[in-house]
Amino acid sequence: MHVPRRSRGVTRFPGGRSVRRLSATFAALATAAALLSACSSSGKTTLVWYINPDTGGQAVIAKSCSTDQYTIKTQVLPTDAGQQRVQLARRLAAGDSGIDLMSIDPAYTAEFAAANFVVPVPQSVEAQLPHAFKGAVTASTWNNHLVVAPFWSNVQALWYRKSFAQKAGLDMSKPVTWDQIITAAADHGGTVGVQANKYEGYVVWINALVMGAGGNIVTNPGAGVNANIDINSQAGVTAANIINKLAHSKAAEPDLSVSNEGTVLAPFATSAGAFQVNWTFIYQNYSSDKTTLNDMGWAMYPESVAGKPSRPPYGGIGIGVSSTSNHIADDWKAVECITSPQNQGQYAVSSGNMPSSAAGYQFPALQKAYPASLLQLFQKSVNAAGPRPLSPYWSDISGAIQSTWHPADSVTSSTPASSQTFIQQVLEGKKLL
Amino acid sequence: MAENRLGQKLVAPAVILMLLVAGYPMFQAIYLSLYRYRLTTPGDRSFVGLSNYRVALTDSLFWRDTWNTVVIMVVTVAIELVIGFVFAMVMHRIMIARGLMRTAILIPYGIVTVVSAFAWQFAFSLNNGWVNSWFHWLPWIGPETNWFGDHWHAMFAIMASEIWKTTPFMSLLLLAGLSQVSEDMLEAAQVDGATWWQRLYKVILPNMRAAIMVAVLFRALDAFRIFDNIYIMTSGAQNTESSSFLTYRQTIQQMQLGMGSALSVLLFLAVLLIAFLIVRLFRVDLASARGEAR
Numbered sequence: 001m002h003v004p005r006r007s008r009g010v011t012r013f014p015g016g017r018s019v020r021r022l023s024a025t026f027a028a029l030a031t032a033a034a035l036l037s038a039c040s041s042s043g044k045t046t047l048v049w050y051i052n053p054d055t056g057g058q059a060v061i062a063k064s065c066s067t068d069q070y071t072i073k074t075q076v077l078p079t080d081a082g083q084q085r086v087q088l089a090r091r092l093a094a095g096d097s098g099i100d101l102m103s104i105d106p107a108y109t110a111e112f113a114a115a116n117f118v119v120p121v122p123q124s125v126e127a128q129l130p131h132a133f134k135g136a137v138t139a140s141t142w143n144n145h146l147v148v149a150p151f152w153s154n155v156q157a158l159w160y161r162k163s164f165a166q167k168a169g170l171d172m173s174k175p176v177t178w179d180q181i182i183t184a185a186a187d188h189g190g191t192v193g194v195q196a197n198k199y200e201g202y203v204v205w206i207n208a209l210v211m212g213a214g215g216n217i218v219t220n221p222g223a224g225v226n227a228n229i230d231i232n233s234q235a236g237v238t239a240a241n242i243i244n245k246l247a248h249s250k251a252a253e254p255d256l257s258v259s260n261e262g263t264v265l266a267p268f269a270t271s272a273g274a275f276q277v278n279w280t281f282i283y284q285n286y287s288s289d290k291t292t293l294n295d296m297g298w299a300m301y302p303e304s305v306a307g308k309p310s311r312p313p314y315g316g317i318g319i320g321v322s323s324t325s326n327h328i329a330d331d332w333k334a335v336e337c338i339t340s341p342q343n344q345g346q347y348a349v350s351s352g353n354m355p356s357s358a359a360g361y362q363f364p365a366l367q368k369a370y371p372a373s374l375l376q377l378f379q380k381s382v383n384a385a386g387p388r389p390l391s392p393y394w395s396d397i398s399g400a401i402q403s404t405w406h407p408a409d410s411v412t413s414s415t416p417a418s419s420q421t422f423i424q425q426v427l428e429g430k431k432l433l
Numbered sequence: 434m435a436e437n438r439l440g441q442k443l444v445a446p447a448v449i450l451m452l453l454v455a456g457y458p459m460f461q462a463i464y465l466s467l468y469r470y471r472l473t474t475p476g477d478r479s480f481v482g483l484s485n486y487r488v489a490l491t492d493s494l495f496w497r498d499t500w501n502t503v504v505i506m507v508v509t510v511a512i513e514l515v516i517g518f519v520f521a522m523v524m525h526r527i528m529i530a531r532g533l534m535r536t537a538i539l540i541p542y543g544i545v546t547v548v549s550a551f552a553w554q555f556a557f558s559l560n561n562g563w564v565n566s567w568f569h570w571l572p573w574i575g576p577e578t579n580w581f582g583d584h585w586h587a588m589f590a591i592m593a594s595e596i597w598k599t600t601p602f603m604s605l606l607l608l609a610g611l612s613q614v615s616e617d618m619l620e621a622a623q624v625d626g627a628t629w630w631q632r633l634y635k636v637i638l639p640n641m642r643a644a645i646m647v648a649v650l651f652r653a654l655d656a657f658r659i660f661d662n663i664y665i666m667t668s669g670a671q672n673t674e675s676s677s678f679l680t681y682r683q684t685i686q687q688m689q690l691g692m693g694s695a696l697s698v699l700l701f702l703a704v705l706l707i708a709f710l711i712v713r714l715f716r717v718d719l720a721s722a723r724g725e726a727r
Binding site for chain 2: 082086089090093111112114115117198224225392393395396399429430431432433
């Protein structure tokens with residue numbers, strides 16, 4: 001190989017100086033990038049807010065909540081809540097200081113709090129937050145401390161076709177039971193839309209049925225792996241019987257085993273549409289379908305046991321502050337702004353995800369966009385909601401329930417017992433999930 | 434002697450680097466596998482000895498996934514070996530548009546596995562895939578065939594995508610072996626009156642044994658670690674999980690670093706076992722396969 005020689009007899013690679021210059025440039029760029037990750041070019045702090053995907057509402061709030069001291073920049077997480085959890089947990093466990101704020105799903109709030117990934121909400125900040133609904137506070141609390149600031153609170157309601165209920169002779173002004181709606185739908189050629197795919201949404205349904213029957217899937221969830229699993233109870237059997245009844249009835253939709261929040265929307269708008277349980281945001285879905293919209297009624301989530309008030313499923317987002325953030329004081333100021341009643345109301349109008357506080361419901365545009373009776377139902381439902389157990393091991397418990405309760409037509413009155421054994425074995429590390 | 438010592442000194446940096454980048458994670462995995470350790474509950478970390486291995490080896494899920502993996506490995510490697518050999522023969526013998534033909538055969542191998550998995554997922558899709566509409570004349574395929582609706586249909590789709598993607602690699606390795614077969618021997622066999630089949634079985638294949646072993650070994654180990662296709666096409670639904678997918682779920686999704694590490698170690702041991710069995714089966718010295726013994 002020909003190697004060019006310099007006059008002093010030192011062998012050098014061609015362009016050695018430029019290589020060094022390039023290395024120096026890279027080093028300078030890397031240092032600058034590290035500094036810039038915290039401060040923008042104008043010297044302002046940048047707060048990075050990891051958000052769940054939406055139609056752009058959170059980005060608008062980030063912009064409006066940016067101040068002269070800091071700019072809030074959004075980073076979009078994956079669509080699937082499980083993938084959101086994995087991405088955030090891996091970054092936080094590695095001490096990533098590039099995360100300041102996070103939109104956290106209730107399913108993994110307890111897990112993040114137990115792992116000290118989030119900073120508990122200070123008393124001084126808590127006092128500034130709008131007074132949240134009981135269900136929202138419960139879902140945001142770990143070890144008696146508020147660990148995320150409730151932002152929006154979703155809740156499920158029973159949506160029905162008025163003409164169908166009339167045909168079936170159901171008085172929807174009073175609470176109805178699962179038995180009643182399944183029988184009415186089956187007897188009059190209608191369907192009941194539920195979420196029964198092998199995913200978190202199915203466990204949301206099971207949890208609501210169990211809580212509605214007066215039970216709990218887990219008691220003392222704070223005990224971690226030593227928590228008491230109580231799905232094998234009378235309430236668990238009641239839940240299993242309801243699922244079994246629907247799965248083997250004509251009221252079940254054909255795609256029951258893969259049904260989710262989206263698949264039940266279309267059948268509801270057909271002649272077979274009768275009932276569906278679904279989240280608040282679906283009201284907007286029918287805004288362009290006037291026939292369905294005009295015939296659509298809403299009621300409190302069905303009761304598992306007649307006379308026992310139902311516990312509607314709770315979902316939503318809380319804003320958490322990362323314990324690895326370098327700007328915690330600014331983060332809390334941003335949280336106060338993001339979760340202000342005005343922003344909660346504005347976000348509800350743009351996304352269909354309802355506010356977590358009564359004050360948020362006072363937003364004029366929201367009151368204009370939804371019927372008053374519906375907004376009242378949402379607020380009543382959030383207050384009565386039965387959040388999923390706040391266990392750091394919820395993902396394992398939920399996964400074990402999905403394994404033993406899916407598909408819905410395999411559920412029998414013995415399923416609660418077998419699933420209890422399996423959940424305990426998974427928690428004790430004796431079974432693979 | 435001095436030359437030997439110099440050689441050792443020269444390879445020392447590489448050995449140290451290898452220990453750092455490969456040895457450290459391996460020992461770390463073995464260490465972690467002895468613990469019950471979850472990333473999000475570090476306070477509950479406890480030493481459990483070989484318990485993770487016992488749990489895995491006595492769990493039906495582990496064996497079901499191992500069975501799936503073995504089925505995928507055996508079926509795909511066997512089919513790839515046959516098709517790959519045909520492709521290698523074509524690439525070896527073709528006289529016209531040789532470069533074009535070789536490039537065309539190798540295109541699937543140049544495509545990212547995730548992309549090819551998505552392409553095949555669309556191809557097998559019930560709603561807009563072309564497989565059902567092109568092959569509906571076959572008795573077992575109809576317009577309503579749901580390729581991801583049950584275990585064996587889903588396994589078929591996964592294996593088809595794997596075969597399409599990696600057959601070119603197999604053919605490339607076999608082409609190298611084919612070019613080592615002496616033309617003189619083939620001509621001598623022909624002069625002695627050997628038919629085409631006799632030349633294939635008595636001359637070509639025995640002389641390619643080392644190349645076939647390398648090709649089968651590489652592909653078997655690759656196929657045993659199958660992950661991307663399953664992740665994209667079924668996410669493990671319809672019991673289509675492989676060993677790698679189970680390890681991924683335990684380590685990444687459930688953040689069970691202890692159990693995940695134990696499964697990784699078991700996967701590594703399985704890969705070693707397969708390599709050992711294939712080397713014994715073909716009775717070929719790896720050094721001779723690389724031409725070092727000559």
